[in-house]
């Protein structure tokens with residue numbers, strides 16, 4: 001689905017920020033990108049979206065270089081869910097969500113009833129139908145995040161790029177979003193998500209990328225790379241992985257940062 005090979009990137013007047021980044025994403029993968037603040041996660045996502053133009057290497061979707069795919073067509077392949085705190089729209093929630101149909105209907109066309117039906121279905125799937133007529137700028141951070149995810153679902157791209165999809169969500173909404181992501185992956189969507197919660201990797205991801213100083217320093221299944229030593233090194237603080245019984249006959253690994 002997505003093949004990233006040896007890419008590097010730098011902002012003007014800065015040194016190489018991303019260096020030698022390679023990984024692939026297959027249909028149905030849920031890939032978790034873990035790294036400390038400033039590691040380059042958002043920068044990498046912007047490269048995948050074609051917003052940051054890489055200096056070297058290639059990013060291909062189904063074998064085609066993203067630079068060769070027209071923007072509108074690319075939007076039908078990739079949907080981006082930004083961090084809710086980074087965006088403020090003075091629009092109704094339903095109108096934000098129906099914007100996900102833009103690659104399908106065109107910039108100047110008016111969304112059809114079917115487009116609004118898809119937008120309403122996405123709101124319903126995330127349990128926020130009651131927000132449809134609220135102004136985006138008047139709802140909570142968590143509700144904004146759910147709205148932006150609904151917009152991505154409405155876009156119907158097969159690869160969803162989520163920048164901290166659970167940031168600012170309470171436990172109940174975090175779990176609801178993780179369940180939605182899990183369900184979408186089982187339907188054949190591919191998901192790349194950044195997270196500051198390594199536990200999320202254990203809960204639903206089949207692949208983890210560890211990013212430090214703009215480089216992928218480890219890659220593999222959560223069991224392979226979400227370890228005491230790798231996380232302690234990554235976050236420069238002691239982290240312990242423990243195994244719990246989840247009360248439903250399953251063993252669950254969790255990460256705990258230690259104060260001492």
Ligand SMILES: Nc1ncnc2c1ncn2[C@@H]1O[C@H](COP(=O)(O)OP(=O)(O)OP(=O)(O)O)[C@@H](O)[C@H]1O
Pocket residue numbers: 011012014017035036037038039040041042043044
């Ligand atoms: N537009 C920009 N111009 C110059 N430098 C930038 C720009 N955007 C980000 N940076 C720098 O690039 C580095 C990586 O930033 P980035 O936002 O990709 O990190 P991140 O891993 O997503 O961090 P966080 O977890 O805090 O969101 C940081 O040092 C940041 O200051």
